[in-house]
Structure formats: structure tokens, C-alpha cells
Amino acid sequence: MSIELTQVVKTFQTAGNAYTALKGIDLKIGHGEFVAIVGKSGSGKSTLINMITGIDTPTSGSVTVGGVDVTRMRRSHLAQWRGRNLGIIFQFFQLLPTLTLLENVMLPMDFCNMYSSKERRSRGLALLEQVGMAEHAHKMPGMVSGGQQQRVAIARSLANDPPIIVADEPTGSLDSKTADAIFRLFERLVESGKTVVMVTHDNDLAKKVRRSVIVADGEIVNQYVLQALPNLDVDMLTQLQPVLVQRQFAPGEVIIRAGDEGDQAYIITKGVVEVFLPVPSGDDIHVATLREGQYFGEIALVRGGPRTATVRASEQEGVELMAIGREAFGGMLSGSALTQEEMNEVIRVRLEELSRMRGDGHGASS
Ligand SMILES: Nc1ncnc2c1ncn2[C@@H]1O[C@H](COP(=O)(O)OP(=O)(O)OP(=O)(O)O)[C@@H](O)[C@H]1O
Numbered sequence: 001m002s003i004e005l006t007q008v009v010k011t012f013q014t015a016g017n018a019y020t021a022l023k024g025i026d027l028k029i030g031h032g033e034f035v036a037i038v039g040k041s042g043s044g045k046s047t048l049i050n051m052i053t054g055i056d057t058p059t060s061g062s063v064t065v066g067g068v069d070v071t072r073m074r075r076s077h078l079a080q081w082r083g084r085n086l087g088i089i090f091q092f093f094q095l096l097p098t099l100t101l102l103e104n105v106m107l108p109m110d111f112c113n114m115y116s117s118k119e120r121r122s123r124g125l126a127l128l129e130q131v132g133m134a135e136h137a138h139k140m141p142g143m144v145s146g147g148q149q150q151r152v153a154i155a156r157s158l159a160n161d162p163p164i165i166v167a168d169e170p171t172g173s174l175d176s177k178t179a180d181a182i183f184r185l186f187e188r189l190v191e192s193g194k195t196v197v198m199v200t201h202d203n204d205l206a207k208k209v210r211r212s213v214i215v216a217d218g219e220i221v222n223q224y225v226l227q228a229l230p231n232l233d234v235d236m237l238t239q240l241q242p243v244l245v246q247r248q249f250a251p252g253e254v255i256i257r258a259g260d261e262g263d264q265a266y267i268i269t270k271g272v273v274e275v276f277l278p279v280p281s282g283d284d285i286h287v288a289t290l291r292e293g294q295y296f297g298e299i300a301l302v303r304g305g306p307r308t309a310t311v312r313a314s315e316q317e318g319v320e321l322m323a324i325g326r327e328a329f330g331g332m333l334s335g336s337a338l339t340q341e342e343m344n345e346v347i348r349v350r351l352e353e354l355s356r357m358r359g360d361g362h363g364a365s366s
């Protein structure tokens with residue numbers, strides 16, 4: 001089952017104030033994917049998760065899960081549908097205090113009328129076993145620790161064998177050893193074909209997941225921005241997000257011109273650009289083709305001086321770029337030594353290539 005959010009906006013109205021927690025989220029999660037959702041506190045991760053589970057509704061935009069439009073489902077139907085299709089682990093675990101741990105795990109099966117009553121019990125015990133809580137099956141939630149309750153909540157989320165598991169900080173209150181065990185459980189679930197969406201503050205965990213989605217200030221950081229700047233941490237990406245300006249260029253349009261002053265660098269987020277070395281008399285020399293996840297325009301910002309090359313959108317299709325101004329660019333580099341180092345290396349290679357081309361272009365050796 002896949003998940004698709006299109007232009008999801010969520011505005012909360014509180015005491016005369018409006019606060020937009022999600023600012024037009026586009027997100028596709030394919031069947032069988034394991035996705036980590038990362039971001040600073042207050043960035044909108046839980047709000048985003050609540051859109052997927054239908055626990056909250058967007059102010060505008062659409063959310064489909066397994067082809068079903070969650071925002072249009074009747075509430076009575078929604079609860080049953082959710083119970084069968086989604087395993088939800090809440091950020092603040094919510095076991096019912098008056099039921100035993102086993103009864104808590106059996107509750108979704110009862111509610112959705114899944115499995116026979118005998119099976120419910122053995123299934124519940126097996127699930128508790130999986131999270132290392134079987135020996136406490138008959139205790140009340142209040143008699144075990146917060147981390148243990150969290151493990152039971154994880155077992156409960158798997159009760160109806162749902163195709164999608166949505167977990168909001170599932171390992172937040174667990175020690176690192178238990179957190180690792182839970183993470184491995186999620187990995188096994190993904191291997192068995194389930195889709196897992198996991199919010200986490202834990203960078204080490206997030207790094208182990210193939211795909212990380214970073215939420216910054218109610219927006220998702222473009223994946224190609226992440227690819228272009230892999231050494232920026234969540235804090236730096238959060239600072240960068242509001243200063244990135246999306247720009248579009250038509251096929252063949254000049255984006256930067258050799259010799260001009262430059263005050264912006266660009267990350268390619270859609271399409272292809274061609275880099276040329278202008279030749280005073282004759283045709284420009286084609287130097288390179290750059291694609292999504294690559295940047296250009298950085299040399300003039302790092303080294304000073306005019307643009308060293310001309311960059312055009314490909315003749316075939318237009319391109320979409322994220323532009324970064326000089327000041328934000330400088331701030332980013334001074335905040336990340338690794339990014340600076342990596343970029344210096346890219347610049348070194350690019351300048352070498354340009355001077356080689358320049359030599360070739362005039363038939364002279366340099
Ligand atoms: N029901 C609500 N009413 C008003 N504002 C809300 C509501 N829920 C969330 N917000 C606001 O929306 C923003 C995003 O909240 P959200 O809970 O999604 O953040 P989060 O990324 O999950 O943070 P954390 O990492 O601390 O769990 C916050 O500024 C929060 O105060």
C-alpha cells in the first residue's frame with residue numbers, strides 16, 4: 001500500500017491566531033518502503049503523521065493511502081479502515097490503563113473483529129513476546145515502565161497485521177539496546193513487505209533507514225537539496241529551508257553567464273543544465289552536463305570574481321532550481337566544515353576542467 005500527500009496544508013486556529021504547521025506538503029511513499037521522518041521539535045512531524053492516519057484532517061490538499069482518499073472517508077468507516085490497514089504508534093503512548101497489557105494488544109483485533117477469540121489471545125501473546133514483554137502480559141500498564149508501555153504499544157500496532165505501520169518516535173523513551181531491537185523488528189517488517197513510516201529524533205537510527213524525509217518549518221526539504229549537500233545536519237537544513245528560492249527556467253534559457261557578477265548559487269531539483277565555456281570567436285565549448293542533486297554557480301561565491309562559465313537550461317526541457325543567496329551560502333559554509341571541504345574539491349576539479357578546455361579550445365597547452 002502506498003501513501004501520497006498532495007499539497008497538504010494544515011492551519012491550526014488558536015485563540016484568534018492562525019498557525020500553519022504544514023505548508024504544502026508533497027510526499028509519496030511507495031509500497032514496502034521504510035521512511036524515516038526527521039526534523040526539529042515543532043517542525044510538523046506529528047501533524048504530518050496525523051494526516052496520514054486520518055487522525056486529523058488537512059485544511060487543504062489530499063491524502064491517499066492505498067488509493068483511498070483518507071480526507072473524504074466517513075468517520076465511522078475511517079476507524080474500521082484504520083484499524084485494519086494501519087498500525088499506529090503514537091508519540092505519547094496510549095495504552096488503556098484499565099486493561100492488562102495483553103488485553104491492550106488484543107483490543108484492535110476485537111474492535112475490527114479480526115481472528116477468532118482464541119487466536120486473538122495467542123496472537124497477542126506472540127506479539128508481546130516479539131517486543132520482550134510476554135512475561136508481563138497480565139500486568140496493568142501502570143505497573144510497568146514507560147519504555148515497557150511503549151513496547152506494548154508497538155505490539156498493539158501490529159495486532160491486525162496491517163500493511164502500513166506509522167510510528168511517531170517509537171523509540172523515544174527506550175534505552176539504546178531496546179531501541180535497536182525495535183528498529184530491527186521494523187526492518188524485519190519491511191523485509192516481509194510492509195511499509196513503515198517512522199518519525200525519529202535519533203540521527204543514528206535515521207541514517208540506517210534508506211530514505212529520510214526532513215521536515216523543516218512545515219515543509220519537506222527537497223531530496224535533491226539533501227543529495228547536493230549531504231553533510232548538512234538537520235539544524236542547518238532547517239536554517240537553509242526558508243532562504244531557498246525555487247526558480248524555473250525555460251528550455252535553452254541562460255541561467256548564469258560567464259563574465260557576469262554572481263550573487264547566487266543553484267541546486268538542480270528538476271531537469272538538466274548544460275555548462276559552456278564561451279569562446280570569443282566561435283562556438284561555446286560544452287564543458288559539462290549537470291543534473292538533479294548537483295549544484296552550480298558556487299565558484300563565484302566561494303572564490304569571488306565573475307562567473308567562470310555560462311550555464312543554460314537544456315534545450316529539451318526546462319529546469320527547476322533552488323537558488324541560495326550569497327549571504328546564506330556563506331553562512332552555510334562557515335557552519336559546515338565538511339560541506340566547505342567537499343565544495344572546495346568540486347571547485348578544484350571544475351576549474352581544472354575549465355582551464356583544460358580553454359587550452360584545448362585554442363589549440364594551445366597551458
Ligand atoms: N492542535 C494544535 N493546535 C495548535 N497548534 C498546534 C496543534 N498541534 C500542533 N500545533 C503546532 O504545530 C507545530 C508542529 O507541531 P508538531 O506536533 O507536528 O511538531 P513535531 O515536529 O511533532 O514536534 P516534536 O518533535 O516536539 O514532537 C507546533 O508549532 C505546534 O505548536
Ligand SMILES: [Mg+2]
Binds near residue numbers: 045046047091168
Ligand atoms: Mg511530534
